[in-house]
Amino acid sequence: MDKLTDQVAIITGGAVGIGFAVAEVLAEADIAGIVIADIENAAAAAADISKRFATDAVGITTDVADSAQVEAMVGEAIGKFKRVDILVNNAGIAPSVSWDEVTEANWRHVLDVNLNGAFLCTLAVLPTMSRQKSGRIVSISSVGAFLGSVCAHPAYGVSKAGLIAMTKSLAKAYATDGILVNAIAPGSIDTPLSRTFGEAQLQEFIEASPMKRQGTARELADAVFYLVSNRSTYVTGATLHINGGSLLV
Numbered sequence: 503m504d505k506l507t508d509q510v511a512i513i514t515g516g517a518v519g520i521g522f523a524v525a526e527v528l529a530e531a532d533i534a535g536i537v538i539a540d541i542e543n544a545a546a547a548a549a550d551i552s553k554r555f556a557t558d559a560v561g562i563t564t565d566v567a568d569s570a571q572v573e574a575m576v577g578e579a580i581g582k583f584k585r586v587d588i589l590v591n592n593a594g595i596a597p598s599v600s601w602d603e604v605t606e607a608n609w610r611h612v613l614d615v616n617l618n619g620a621f622l623c624t625l626a627v628l629p630t631m632s633r634q635k636s637g638r639i640v641s642i643s644s645v646g647a648f649l650g651s652v653c654a655h656p657a658y659g660v661s662k663a664g665l666i667a668m669t670k671s672l673a674k675a676y677a678t679d680g681i682l683v684n685a686i687a688p689g690s691i692d693t694p695l696s697r698t699f700g701e702a703q704l705q706e707f708i709e710a711s712p713m714k715r716q717g718t719a720r721e722l723a724d725a726v727f728y729l730v731s732n733r734s735t736y737v738t739g740a741t742l743h744i745n746g747g748s749l750l751v
């Protein structure tokens with residue numbers, strides 16, 4: 503029941519952090535193929551997975567904000583593996599930019615990577631998933647969708663709220679096609695991204711959080727696993743809150 507044998511996943515931003523932990527969890531479940539689509543270090547991350555697990559992992563350097571690169575990446579994935587069962591829209595950026603520093607260019611860039619990137623990747627896999635009559639799409643949102651951006655760019659929370667609305671409309675549109683579409687809204691997770699916010703910000707979060715700690719990338723990846731495996735067959739359009747209770751305060 504927990505095995506993903508014969509399945510193929512595309513994980514965007516899968517070279518480090520949450521995305522890489524997702525690759526590890528899927529590989530532990532004996533998934534046949536993984537495509538790590540990342541703007542940097544994709545090949546090295548894939549080589550690491552292939553070396554440690556019985557999974558054929560390939561890294562494809564991809565900027566998810568670029569439609570031609572996304573189409574080429576998904577084309578290469580389908581050319582190699584002939585199917586796509588799982589898409590994890592995980593690539594994201596959270597530059598520390600205040601409202602005083604917002605420009606049209608940096609606002610658009612955050613939306614292009616975090617929201618439009620997920621849209622482009624989803625659009626590229628849907629024909630294959632529809633043909634298969636099965637698929638799982640999980641987009642990594644954030645507590646920022648509910649609280650507004652805390653220390654990241656003002657467009658960050660907007661982009662993450664957009665992912666949740668996109669998830670709901672896709673879930674309704676594809677519910678009878680065997681494609682389940684969900685989102686996860688993490689709280690603060692210990693990854694290279696959250697370390698960019700600095701020690702003071704981190705301590706402030708930990709103090710305010712009911713569980714008094716950050717989450718781990720593995721705790722996030724286990725939630726992704728639930729949504730993409732046969733442990734969940736009646737969940738679509740949902741947002742899982744994986745945040746140690748930090749929306750309660």
Ligand SMILES: NC(=O)c1ccc[n+]([C@@H]2O[C@H](COP(=O)([O-])OP(=O)(O)OC[C@H]3O[C@@H](n4cnc5c(N)ncnc54)[C@H](O)[C@@H]3O)[C@@H](O)[C@H]2O)c1
Pocket residue numbers: 514515516517518519520521539540541542564565566567592593594595596615619642643644645687688689690691692693694695696
């Ligand atoms: N870490 C947290 O506290 C936290 C909290 C809430 C939500 N999230 C979300 O989870 C996701 C993963 O976060 P993380 O903490 O692992 O981040 P991370 O910075 O550690 O890893 C993100 C990965 O995305 C890649 N990436 C960045 N821009 C890209 C692009 N244009 N195209 C392709 N790949 C790109 C990076 O190269 C990197 O490998 C992000 O969407 C982030 O917004 C993280």
